[in-house]
Amino acid sequence: MRKLLNIVLSIFLALFVIGLSVIITMHIKSIYYNDIDKLNIESMSGLSREEIIENYDYLIDYNLSWNAEEFELPSLPSSPNGKIHFEEVRDIFQGVKILTIMSGIISIIGGVIYIRKREFKFLRNASILIVIMPVLLAIPIAIDFNTCFIMFHKIMFSNDYWIFNPRIDPVINMLPETFFMHMGISILLIMLIVSVILQLIYRRTKKLNYGNEK
Numbered sequence: 463m464r465k466l467l468n469i470v471l472s473i474f475l476a477l478f479v480i481g482l483s484v485i486i487t488m489h490i491k492s493i494y495y496n497d498i499d500k501l502n503i504e505s506m507s508g509l510s511r512e513e514i515i516e517n518y519d520y521l522i523d524y525n526l527s528w529n530a531e532e533f534e535l536p537s538l539p540s541s542p543n544g545k546i547h548f549e550e551v552r553d554i555f556q557g558v559k560i561l562t563i564m565s566g567i568i569s570i571i572g573g574v575i576y577i578r579k580r581e582f583k584f585l586r587n588a589s590i591l592i593v594i595m596p597v598l599l600a601i602p603i604a605i606d607f608n609t610c611f612i613m614f615h616k617i618m619f620s621n622d623y624w625i626f627n628p629r630i631d632p633v634i635n636m637l638p639e640t641f642f643m644h645m646g647i648s649i650l651l652i653m654l655i656v657s658v659i660l661q662l663i664y665r666r667t668k669k670l671n672y673g674n675e676k
Contacts, residue, residue, distance in 0.1 A: 467572075468576070468581070468583055468584050468587065469587065471568070471569065471572040471573070471576065471584045471588075472583075472584045472587035472588040472591060473588075473591065474565045474568045474569050474572065475565070475569040475572075475573070475584065475585075475588035475660075476588045476591035476592050476595070477561060477562075477565040478562060478565040478566045478569045479588070479592050479653060479656045479657075479660075480592065480595060480653060481558050481559070481561050481562030481565065481566075482562055482566070482652075483649045483650075483652040483653045483656070484555075484558055484562075484649055485526070485558065485559065485562060486652055487645055487648045487649045487652065488522055488525070488526060488555070488645075489522075489526070490648065491518070491519065491522060493641075493644055493645060493648055494518050494641060495515065497638075497640070497641045497644060498511055498514055498515070501638050501640055501641060503636050503638065506635050506636070506638065507632065507635040507636040508632075508635070509537075509538075509635075509636060513536075513537050514636050516536050516537060517535050517536055517537060517538055517633065517636065518636065520535055520536050521535075521548070521633075524548070524552060525548075525551060525552045525555040526555060526559070528556075530552075532545075533545045533548045533549055533552075535633060538632050538633050539630070539631075539632070540630075540631055540633065541627070541630040541631050543621075543623040543631075544623065544626060544630070544631040544633070546621075546623050547619070547621075547623040547624050547626075550619060550623075554618065572584070577667075582663075582664050582667045582668055583664075585660045585661075585663055585664035585667070586660075586661065586664040588660055589657045589658075589660040589661040589664065590657075592653050592654075592656060592657040592660070593653075593654065593657045595653065596650040596653050596654055599646075599650065600650060603643070603646065607639070607643050608639065611639055611642065611643075
């Protein structure tokens, strides 16, 4: 029973780290700002840098805000299907936020209980789970990002509203696939960094605990 609870706590801690990595990456708007020049988004979209940033900031704030509102880009038109898609995207991010909060609360409570008992294996197990996830994702993404990108949308959405027509949803012109790849890489890097930190904490606490028992 103790091993089972340890595994469950490890899973919740891993989910918390994964969710937090997504949220943190979403808040790092400089990733996109840098891509504006690198990916020549001004030329692709026909918009000025200021307009691009204004609309991108709106997309991020819309997806991360707790307050529901009708989707309305500052300076770009959107089709009815396009609005529905972004509403569905927002629902996904809201779900990620709720999962992150719930898993974080469980991780804190469970972590305090286990640390008081001087049981630290949940840190090691969570670290391993966090590493397995990016490795499993990175392999197919590295082989064929475009196919992975399409499969992700087919799995996450029950319609094809994510297939934009640039004439009626010009926002797609300022969101190249390469940018999403950069976001994905950033999420994986944060996960790997936290995984290493958890592993180091586990080894340190294990060493200290072993020394105290001598």
